[in-house]
Amino acid sequence: MNNFTFSIYLVILLLIHSSCVISSNDNVNGQGSTPTVGKEVTSPSYDVNSTTSSTTTSLAPEFNARCPDNVECYKLGGECINCKYNKHCFYGKPNETSECQVKEDIKCIGQRKFNRTHECKYCYQLDKSNYSCDTTNASCQVINGQIQKYIAQCTVKHNVLCLGQRTFLKNLPCNWTSGYKWSTALILSITLGGFGVDRFYLGLWKEGIGKLFSFGGLGVWTLVDVILIAIGYVGPSDGSLYI
Structure with a gap:
């Protein structure tokens, strides 16, 4: 092989090597790659409204349950609206009119005012028919010769719409019962x-x-x-009234 032929062969090898290096660099840099067929490449997105909604629901599920969506605005209850009450209205007036507006977080149908x-x-x-109170109070005793009272949250x-706070404390008489019958207790006291047995029945x-072992x-x-x-001086152990 003469020098001229060897030089041509060497130039061809250098060209081939150079081509391979360029191709390898393109693949590393992500250029010239073939896109995946049938797959759309999109940038990540964040639904702000969805995130806010889920957070609100988890923090106040009871509020949302009492103020349902897709209901006529004027039918919503007192927890769902803000009203401009006239605190100088005539006390006891049954048809006092106030301007109300649905709270911002509540969705409803129709006019929001x-x-x-x-x-x-x-x-x-x-009137007591317009509110409900927590009547469970372990310290409330009703059988002790006089009527006691206890503080309940109402x-x-x-x-119902009204002026002031919708939740309040009220002093109520102890008049609850656990289901003990006065007639049953009296019959057991006379017979057994x-x-x-009468004391056992009342708890x-x-x-x-003491009565059992002392006859x-x-x-x-017994008498x-x-x-x-x-x-009615002796009653149930929990302090409740007879029925």
Whole structure:
């Protein structure tokens, strides 16, 4: 092989090598690659409204449940609207008119501003049929010779409008019952009082055991219990009223 032929062969090898290096660099840089067929490449997106909605629902599910969507605005309850009450209205006026507007977070159908009629009273002054109160109070005793009272938290009903706070505290008499019958307790006291059955029925276990082992205090305790139950002085252990 002469020098001229060798030089041509060397030039060809250099050209081939140079072509391979360029092709390799293009692939590394992501250029010249073939796009995937049937797949659309999109940039990531974030739904701000969706995120806000889910956050609101998780923080206040009870509020949203009482203020449903797709309801006529004027039918929404007091928790869902803000009203401009006239605090100088005539007390007890049944048809007082106030301008109300749906709260910003509530979705409804129709005009978001409207007039509503209501009674001119503060919420705590309403009739007891317009609100409900928590009557569970372990310290409330009703069988002790006099009527006691307890402080209960009350909430105005959903469809009632009134002035002031919709949740308030009220001093209520202890008049709840657990289902004990006065007639049953009296009959047990007369027939089986000597064995303490009347006390057991009322949940008074210590007194019942005392009567059982003392044979009704030799009859004296039995007679006294009949009188005390008959006049209502001895009642259920939880302090509730007879039915």
